[in-house]
Amino acid sequence: DTAVSQTPKYLVTQMGNDKSIKCEQNLGHDTMYWYKQDSKKFLKIMFSYNNKELIINETVPNRFSPKSPDKAHLNLHINSLELGDSAVYFCASSQAPGTGNNEQFFGPGTRLTVL
């Protein structure tokens, strides 16, 4: 069984469109994350939710809006897509942070290409 899954795996779209990426984890974790990996391969955290509550927001443009309907899901909605949004987006989950055991399990990634 896949621990952290993301859909879609590939997403190609035009500038200005609105798109969503879905993430689900079946590990029973309380915390979920979104990371962005750009063309230079830098991996940066965007958001983190703990029990459906936003706990990390790394100065991401407000065109990006995470939504957590329950603690097993954290979806990422992006409005008015721009060329610079092209990247690989990774979802991850972990047990409650701050406990010293911050082993994060990552999904396979969603490669977003904005044309």
Place this chain on the structure above:
Amino acid sequence: DAKTTQPTSMDCAEGRAANLPCNHSTISGNEYVYWYRQIHSQGPQYIIHGLKNNETNEMASLIITEDRKSSTLILPHATLRDTAVYYCIAGGGTSYGKLTFGQGTILTVHP
């Protein structure tokens, strides 16, 4: 999170031990040392973490110096499948799970 410094790249012969160093001289008392790796185009994979003591699991060993300013990840018998980017991260603890990934070390295992 404390800043970490790693060599850009390293090579290792298959079957030999791979020793990946990491400097984290500004690590604070409640920050852990985490190691992750990313095999081409896949999601990062957790390897090991530690606070003060050396740690070992089925994948690797982590050696942390007594002053905690540096650490070494050891893959005891490297295989071709261990070719990946290895990230050393100093963080966690009370930072709400935030992990700051640096550039990492590109480890290439040769036949």
